[in-house]
Amino acid sequence: MILSIVLLLVGFVILIFGADKLVEAASALAANFGIPNIVIGLTVVAFGTSAPELVVNVFAAINNSPEMVMGNVLGSNIFNVLGILGVSAVIYPLAVKSNTTWIEIPLAFLAALLVLIVASDQLLDKLPEDLITRSEGIVMLLFFAVFLAYNIIVSKNPGQKPESIEIPKYSSAQSMLWIIVGLAGLVFGGKLIVDNAVSIASSLGISERVIGLTIVSIGTSLPELATSIAAVRKKKVDIAIGNVVGSNIFNIFFILGVSSTILPITIQPENFRDIWMNIIAGLLLFVFIFTGKERKLERWEGVIFLVLYTAYVTSLVMDSL
Known part of the structure; x- marks a missing residue:
């Protein structure tokens, strides 16, 4: 048990280190080939920050752990809004x-609703079980492609000021070496996390769903947390909220899409509680943005987010005991 906890923590360190090095090296390699910063930011950096969730979910899908798949995606999205934005x-x-305000936050909310729709086979289609199928996963990936195209089109708008990103100076050979190291870190760290999270859940008698919703989802969301806090301290608040909203869209359309394409995901009755929590978090974000005179998330609203997240996690832990 203690060894599993240690290996889980080691897995998080290796996973996040791998994602960080992969982003740096891939960004440097892209810059060496003359790719504009804004395109690097929208593709390499965006994919890189979501790489921990993606790798963990791919291993969970391969290991036939649908509860871990759903727990990580929904847990990350809930933590992103209530925890990180809070x-x-x-x-x-x-x-x-x-x-x-008008496109990305509503799209993230609609993505949360989409999960409810594709998961409600018994209610909507009178089928014997609730299942996110491969075909539904492919549809999510198509939505993701549209979202990516939208971002690239918006970035080319003359009135759109691109966010500056720091790209390290690596030679192409150094970049390739660090890309290999980063990918190895992602694969090794991701496997350590999934294997030991499942082991801890079995030892404690806690479901993989709860482990995925709490420990795994928070751990894989650490890059977004670090990015948002660093951005806020530099008063770049639009980066902080854009980072979280973009990550939530990535998690559903891309990561859940890839996961369900690998393995059709069986939805358990308990999963609907988390699906609804994800919807409530997205709805609250939308409502809070429109309260007050300005399009702004105030401190008192952040406190409400944190209180709600604490209550949600506490309820998960209490129910699992």
Whole structure:
């Protein structure tokens, strides 16, 4: 049990280190080939920050652990909004750009609703079980392709100020070496996390769903947490909220899409509680943005997010005891 906990923590360290090095090296390699910064930011960096969730879910799908798949995706999205935005807003109120307000936040909310729709086979289609099928996973990937195309089109708008990203100076050979190291870290760290999270769940008699919703989802969301807090401390609040909203869209359309394409995901009755929590978090974010005179997430709203997240996690732990 203790060894599994240690290996789980080691897995998180290796996974996040691998993701960080992969982003740096791939960004440097892209820059060496003359690819514009904004395209690097929307593709390499965006994929890189979601790499921990993706790798963990791929291993969970391969290991036939649908509860871990759903727990990690939904847990990450809930933590992103209630935890990361809650902490960020308490540090400094988060102003929201027009595109984020009118397109990306509603799209993240619709993505949360989409999970409810594709998971409700018994209710909507009178089928014997609730299942996210491969075909539904492919549809999510198509939605993701549209979202990616939208981002690239918006980035080319003359009135759109691109966010600056720091790209390290690596030679192409160094970049390739670090890409290999980063990928190895992702694969090795991801496997350590999934194997030992399942082992801990078995030892404690806790479901893989709860482990995925708490320990695994928070651990894989650490890059987003670090990015958002660093952005808020530099008063770049639009990066903080855009980072979280974009990550939530990635998690559902891309990561859940890939996972369900690998393995059709059986939905348990308990999963609907988490699906609804994800919807409530997205709805609250949308409502809070429109309260007050400005499009802003205030400190008191961040406190509400944190209280709600604490209550949710506490209820998960209490129910599992």
